[in-house]
Amino acid sequence: MFRAVARIFRTPDLRRKIGFTLGIVALFRLGSFIPAPFVDFANVQACLNPADGTGGTASGLYELVNLFSGGALLQLSVFALGIMPYITSSIIVQLLRVVIPHFDTLYKEGQSGQAKLTQYTRYLTIALGILQSTTLITVARSGALFPSNSAPACSSLITNESWYAIMLMVITMTAGTGLIMWMGELITERGIGNGMSLLIFTSIAARFPQSLWSIKESNGWEILLLVIAVGVLIMGAVVFVEQSQRRIPVQYAKRMVGRRTYGGNNTYIPIKVNMAGVVPVIFASSLLYLPALIAQFSLPADGTAPADWVVWIQNNLTSGDNPLYMAVYFLLIVGFTYFYVAITFNPEEVADNMKKYGGFIPGIRAGRPTAEYLDYVLTRVTLPGSLYLGLIALIPLFALALINANSNFPFGGASILIIVGVGLETVKQIDSQLQQRHYEGLLR
Secondary structure, three states, rough: OOOHHHHHHOOHHHHHHHHHHHHHHHHHHHHOOOOOEOOOOOHHHHHOOOOOOOOOOOOOHHHHHHEEEEEOOOEEEEOOOOEEEHHHHHHHHHHHHHHHHHHHHHHHHHHHHHHHHHHHHHHHHHHHHHHHHHHHHHHHHHOOOOOOOOOOHOOOEOOOOOHHHHHHHHHHHHHHHHHHHHHHHHHHHHHHOOEEEEEEHHHHHHHHHHHHHHHHHHHHHHHHHHHHHHHHHHHHHHHHHHHHHEEEEEEOOOOOEEOOOOOOOOEEEEOOOOOOHHHHHHHHHHHHHHHHHHHHHHOOOOOOOOOOOOHHHHOOOOOOHHHHHHHHHHHHHHHHHHHHHHHHOOOHHHHHHHHHOOOOOOOOOOOHHHHHHHHHHHHHHHHHHHHHHHHHHHHHHHHHHHHHOOOOOOOOHHHHHHHHHHHHHHHHHHHHHHHHHHHOOOOO
16 A cells, blocks of 8 residues: 555656645635635634634535535635535536536537536536625625624624625635636646545545534543544445445447447446435535525514514524424435436436447347336435435434534535545546556555
């Protein structure tokens, strides 16, 4: 293992790519601590770290965005929005393939069509950056960014509330999102691994020490060591499931083209247990935040008692340790997993491509029977995958109820899925680079 790591740094091209990637990551983390214009940095830090040691927290969707931004959101930095606008726009463009036939046509055109879809994603990212930065600044001005902290400093986070100051803050945060998107594409082109995924990985990994230390401060060393031990087991289970797949054998008939013979080889279609990745968790978190947002805007301005339905939402659908909240969250993840898998994997398209190139599944006729068989297998493989995603997503909520951990509990939810998934993919890319040059990879 150590010899393989040494070979990485002895290979000039690979060493240069890893160095370039680490340099971009360092710049990304630096930008997460630079405050945006007209932000009172001292007041922000006072809200994040109150004197009673409880720690300032945001609610709902802002906790998820803060996780993906590496804590930059609550610091109102130039990179406050992080990579979240790009993630959202990528998901939207992918879902629009079902609604807009032109998008589906571009997807099937190959590299040229993919380039146009990427350009649409960039435009949508900038638009979402403007919308989300405006919303964030509005929430910060109203003093609702830190609902758990009622200190006077939390209502005066912005020093200048004139129109030009607000516009400059929106432009700065949106430009920060565009710069992050460019950084991610640079890593993909000149570095190692998928740039966007590595930036998300960096943001989440940067929160691990703080989350673990907060557990130690509130529960002691014994609970911290227990959490780390359980976390290692959870990480091992996630690696096992993420690597698990159902391999459907495929055979290709021999074809004579002139004097050459094509086909005749055997391969397989890998259907992963977790084909949806972390997307259903993001969908469910966003959708579950909407009732709380509607209830917040429905509160009477004159201070009178709110309506009964508003009180019910505040009591049942805003707290992570509520059993009803957990049940609804789990069911939403299961439903979104089936929905997303149905969109991203089309059995009929796969069956048509196999038939076009002379491929068939042994014992299954080509064409419609193949599509029905693939759909049958996919539906049954997705069931344990959806249950697995739901249970992993509930781990931070259980931790919140048992040891009073914050919602950014490191060993669970979207964080552990991204950490493991991106880590495995990056190691595989480094391994393939080593095999090309030394005939011996990083993995054995």
